[in-house]
Amino acid sequence: MGSTRKNKPKIIVILGPTASGKSDLAVKLSLRLGGEVVSADSRQVYGGMDIGSGKITQEEMKGVPHHLLDVANPKRKFTVVRYKKLSEEKVKKILKKGKIPVVCGGTAFYIEALIDGITIPEVPPDWKMRKRLEKETTENLYAKLKKLDPERAKNIDKKNRRRLVRAIEIVEKSKEPVPNIKKDSPYQPLFLGIKIDRERLDNKIEKRLKKRLNQGMIEEVKGLRESGVSWKRLEEFGLEYKWVAQYLQNKIDYNDMYENIIKDTRRLSKNQMQWWKKDRRINWIETCKEAEKLTQNFLNSP
């Protein structure tokens, strides 16, 4: 394993909680070392969702190419598998040009799919089947899975309906048990995690929300609705889109919208950290200098 590792292409990953300043760092590093940014953000893949998802602007890119932004239509569902496929293609192209891919984003699952090369069963979602299964009680779903695939039933979260439905879907469509998850990274990654204390992050979250509201975030959501994105769909995107959609439907007042966005964003940042805190590969950095130093050492090493 150690010997093949050297042949793997180098890739840089910038991660961190929402509002921690990942995009800026990605641009800075890319300029310094000739990199191109591959976004890893489950909402920024959608066109038209700019302000609410905090998409980097043309100006902020400072000429650094950015990928995996605006590659999907918000009316349709985009999934990890699609992300994995598209991002792998982009990374390959960037490497071919002799540039360094800089993966940057807050969607841990997407990063894992790309960097760790996890295999996801080749069974596309069957929404009709899911709708049917949704009607069953959680206990029934679990019993059903236990019968179909006792192995998977052993370690699945028994009360998580969404997971149960997916597992049943895999078994029923593929006629085979859910395969064990496999991880096989095709890359040699350097993980840079942005370290920021709770209080400072909370301040940034609130400041950022105010900025987005000033930039016309509410108008953006209104525009999406007018272009045919349903309220239900908007609410699925969560956070800004969910609460602004409720506000626009007069379900909640402005203040509740504001507070709920703050609340959910804080919760999100905690959940993101939960995902990463056990990953020993991540270098937690506080300054740009540290990042540059680590990057340089990484690129100079064999």
Place this chain on the structure above:
RNA sequence: GCCGCGGUAGCUCAGUGGUAGAGCGCUUCUCUGAAAAAGAAGAGGUCGUCAGUUCAAUUCUGACUCGCGGCA
């Protein structure tokens, strides 16, 4: 000053004559085509204070105290 309503978990509030619950927050955790998604577990309360009735009071009674509203 009088009348009314209220004081229960960090917050908003349920509730019961046999020492208590929910939602949110908080802590910890999971993660196999929705992942900013979907879930799990846990820690928090001498039920405003004092006294009375009672085998037993957070629950009934009284006084006090604090908050809110109304009348003076």
